[in-house]
Each structure stands twice: as C-alpha cells, then as structure tokens.
Amino acid sequence: MIVAKVLDAKGLACPMPIVKTKKAITDLQSGEVLEIHTTDKGAVKDLAAWAQSTGNELLKHEEENGVFMFWMKKA
Amino acid sequence: MKAMTSKEVTKKIFNKEPLFILDVRNDTDFQDWKIEGENFEHLNIPYFDLLDGVEEILDQLPTDKEVLVVCAKEGSSVMIAEMLDEAGRDVSYLEGGMKAWSEHLEPVKVGELKDGGSLYQFVRIGKGCLSYAVVSNGEAALIDATRMTDVYLDFAKEQGVEIKHVFDTHLHADHISGGRKIAEATGATYWLPPKDADEVSFQYQPLEDGNVVKIGKTSIDINALYTPGHTIGSTSFVVDGKYLLSGDILFIDSIGRPDLAGKAEDWVADLRDSLYNRYKQLSDDLLVLPAHFMIIDELNENGSVSEKLGTLFAKNHGLNIEDEAEFRRLVTENLPPQPNAYQEIRETNMGKISPDIENQREMEIGPNRCAVR
Numbered sequence: 001m002i003v004a005k006v007l008d009a010k011g012l013a014c015p016m017p018i019v020k021t022k023k024a025i026t027d028l029q030s031g032e033v034l035e036i037h038t039t040d041k042g043a044v045k046d047l048a049a050w051a052q053s054t055g056n057e058l059l060k061h062e063e064e065n066g067v068f069m070f071w072m073k074k075a
Numbered sequence: 076m077k078a079m080t081s082k083e084v085t086k087k088i089f090n091k092e093p094l095f096i097l098d099v100r101n102d103t104d105f106q107d108w109k110i111e112g113e114n115f116e117h118l119n120i121p122y123f124d125l126l127d128g129v130e131e132i133l134d135q136l137p138t139d140k141e142v143l144v145v146c147a148k149e150g151s152s153v154m155i156a157e158m159l160d161e162a163g164r165d166v167s168y169l170e171g172g173m174k175a176w177s178e179h180l181e182p183v184k185v186g187e188l189k190d191g192g193s194l195y196q197f198v199r200i201g202k203g204c205l206s207y208a209v210v211s212n213g214e215a216a217l218i219d220a221t222r223m224t225d226v227y228l229d230f231a232k233e234q235g236v237e238i239k240h241v242f243d244t245h246l247h248a249d250h251i252s253g254g255r256k257i258a259e260a261t262g263a264t265y266w267l268p269p270k271d272a273d274e275v276s277f278q279y280q281p282l283e284d285g286n287v288v289k290i291g292k293t294s295i296d297i298n299a300l301y302t303p304g305h306t307i308g309s310t311s312f313v314v315d316g317k318y319l320l321s322g323d324i325l326f327i328d329s330i331g332r333p334d335l336a337g338k339a340e341d342w343v344a345d346l347r348d349s350l351y352n353r354y355k356q357l358s359d360d361l362l363v364l365p366a367h368f369m370i371i372d373e374l375n376e377n378g379s380v381s382e383k384l385g386t387l388f389a390k391n392h393g394l395n396i397e398d399e400a401e402f403r404r405l406v407t408e409n410l411p412p413q414p415n416a417y418q419e420i421r422e423t424n425m426g427k428i429s430p431d432i433e434n435q436r437e438m439e440i441g442p443n444r445c446a447v448r
Binding site: 016018 | 101122146148154
C-alpha cells in the first residue's frame with residue numbers, strides 16, 4: 001500500500017482527530033491513502049462511521065502500544 | 076453557550092421537565108445507550124457530519140425549549156454548541172459528556188428508621204445502578220457502593236457519621252465496586268458473600284445467611300438473607316424489619332439474570348428458589364430496594380426506585396411464571412447482550428487486575444444489563 005500522507009493526531013482528544021483527518025484528506029487526490037495515528041480510543045468507531053458517511057474507504061486499522069493507526073482511501 | 080451538569084440533567088428527569096437532546100455521538104453508541112427522561116426528545120447527528128456547518132439542522136432544533144448538546148467526553152459537544160451559538164441559538168453542552176453522566180450519583184432519602192435514623196438510595200442515573208446508606212446514631216453502613224467513593228465519604232462527613240460497615244450483595248459484573256476502597260479509607264469492615272469470593276485477592280469479612288449487624292447505638296438490624304441465583308453468593312438484606320435490599324435478584328420490573336458468571340443452567344434453580352420460596356416467606360409490606368433499575372419509568376416521584384414486595388408479587392412478570400420449564404427458558408434463552416467488559420469488571424472486583432481510572436471508566440460505559448424481562 002502506498003501512503004500519500006501521514007497524519008499524526010496523537011495526544012489529541014475528540015473531535016480533533018476527525019477534524020484533522022477531514023482537513024488532511026481534502027489535500028489528497030481520489031484513490032490516495034491517508035495514514036492516521038491517534039491515541040483517542042473513541043476515534044476507532046468514529047472514523048469508521050465517518051468513512052461510511054463520507055464514502056471514503058477505511059482500508060484497515062491496527063493498535064500498537066496504545067496508538068491507533070488507520071488507513072483511509074479517499075473516495 | 077453554557078455548561079449543564081449531570082446533576083442539573085438529573086433534576087430535569089426527576090421533575091419530568093422537557094429537554095431537547097442533540098446527541099452528537101456516532102449512531103452505534105447512541106443506539107446502545109443514551110440519556111432518557113419522560114419528557115426528553117432526542118436527535119442523533121454525529122459531530123463529524125456537522126464539521127461543514129450546522130445550518131442544515133437548525134430547523135430540526137426547537138426554539139421554545141432547552142437544547143442540550145451531548146457527546147462522549149465533552150469535546151465535540153462544545154464544538155457543536157459553539158457553532159450553534161454562532162448561528163444565534165441558545166444551547167448548552169453536557170459537562171464531562173456521557174463519561175460524567177455515567178458517574179453521577181444522586182442521593183435520595185428513601186425513608187426513616189425506627190430509632191430516627193434514615194435510609195438513603197444513591198441513584199446512578201446514567202447507568203441504572205443503585206447503592207445505599209443506612210444512617211443511624213452517628214454510624215453508617217453502605218451497600219453496593221460504586222467506585223465514585225468520594226461521594227459516599229463526603230456524604231458521611233456531611234451527615235456527621237462514621238462508616239462502620241460496607242457490604243456488597245454479590246460480586247458485581249456491570250460496575251466496579253467501591254466497597255474495598257471505602258473500607259480501606261475508613262477502617263470499616265468489608266463484607267462479601269464467600270461463595271462469590273473464591274478468587275478474591277484481599278481480606279474480607281464473610282457475609283453469611285443469618286448475619287446480623289447493628290448500626291448506631293440503638294439496634295438497626297441488617298439481616299443477611301442468602302438468595303443465590305444471579306450469582307451463587309447473592310445475598311439480600313432486610314433492614315430494620317422494613318426494607319428489603321434485593322441486590323440483583325429482584326428488580327422492579329424484571330428479575331436478575333443468572334448467566335454473568337457463566338453458569339446460567341446451574342443457577343436457574345437457585346434463582347427460582349430465592350424468588351419463589353425465600354422471598355415468598357417474607358412480609359408483603361417490605362419495601363424492595365434493588366441494586367439496579369432498567370428504565371426511567373421505574374423512578375418514583377422523588378427519583379427513588381422502590382416498590383412493596385406484595386406489589387411485585389402481583390405485578391412483576393418474573394415472579395409470576397408458574398411453569399418451571401418456562402421460567403428456565405425465560406432466564407437462559409434470548410438474554411440481552413452482556414454488560415460491557417463484564418469479565419474484566421469481575422476480575423477488577425476480585426482484585427485480580429487493577430486498571431487505571433481511564434480504563435475503569437471505559438469498562439463501565441453503557442447500561443447495566445443485569446436483568447432479564
């Protein structure tokens with residue numbers, strides 16, 4: 001997977017991870033992938049739901065040492 | 076834009092006031108668990124669908140009643156409330172979000188004791204947990220205290236009483252007990268039913284059928300009554316010959332579920348015997364005070380949760396199933412989902428794991444789900 005951009009949203013509380021994700025993804029071309037790092041557990045459900053409502057595709061997510069990582073493909 | 080506290084929302088529920096709740100959490104969390112009141116209305120639009128503006132939802136928000144924006148931890152509701160404020164709307168946000176809501180305890184006086192003492196119920200309105208303080212002659216006993224231990228310690232200070240005994244009716248699976256912590260802080264005796272305490276890692280006083288504990292100089296008796304079924308150790312209390320603290324065995328509109336320790340089939344017979352034989356022998360005039368409520372309709376006028384035992388024998392469906400096989404089916408099949416993180420909660424209450432406060436909060440998120448209807 002080619003990642004076009006990495007967004008570091010670690011340490012930020014809701015709603016900032018999604019606010020930043022939304023901003024970061026606007027700069028991408030359709031089909032490009034954004035990698036997101038956050039420490040906010042609430043972002044797991046919210047990013048999945050946000051992807052559904054915007055049409056962007058959440059390719060996968062992982063957790064490592066309390067950091068949640070997401071890969072989001074722009075619609 | 077202003078903050079509204081959980082206490083203020085609780086007052087609105089007790090007083091049946093109207094409130095319009097704009098819940099900006101995701102749909103799944105909203106469906107799972109929300110703030111309910113008899114005259115509350117809800118609109119669920121996730122905050123992440125409103126990042127471009129709130130104009131589209133303005134016509135869905137009333138202007139003739141109070142609007143409260145709610146989210147999980149406060150951050151998103153502040154953002155949305157600010158946007159609504161800029162659009163000229165007068166709205167509030169819930170201080171601390173659903174996390175604070177889950178932790179709020181509202182003390183309500185349930186009644187008097189013979190010697191002038193009182194019995195208080197602590198209504199954990201967001202989660203449906205009920206705990207109790209028996210207060211008499213400068214002393215207090217707590218039953219099924221939650222992990223928000225400061226509330227009970229402050230209460231004791233205000234009342235000018237010393238906490239002498241702390242009881243848990245059973246090993247809880249839906250919330251973290253504050254019993255042990257309070258006992259450590261006050262020097263009180265911590266009582267647990269030994270059959271639920273096989274695996275606990277700490278010292279406790281075994282709570283057994285027939286134990287009588289006196290509170291205060293005169294005799295407020297707390298009589299333990301072994302009533303297994305929700306757990307194998309579940310114990311009820313008769314306080315002052317007048318109140319039946321039924322733990323998670325009997326609720327107002329439902330009965331305890333026997334499966335949270337993984338033993339539904341084994342414990343059905345115990346549950347039936349406790350409800351249909353042991354409780355049946357008690358006075359109909361006892362006021363039942365359970366450890367949970369499930370729906371807001373169960374609240375009395377003053378916000379407390381209670382009902383006469385005789386009334387429950389007449390009206391509670393779970394006490395009126397004559398056929399044993401049907402009873403078995405009801406309590407072992409089609410059970411509601413289990414409480415969030417119930418295994419970890421049980422292990423925490425056994426002292427096996429010690430999650431930090433953030434994790435404890437996460438574990439307890441959601442409704443209690445200890446009943447079967």
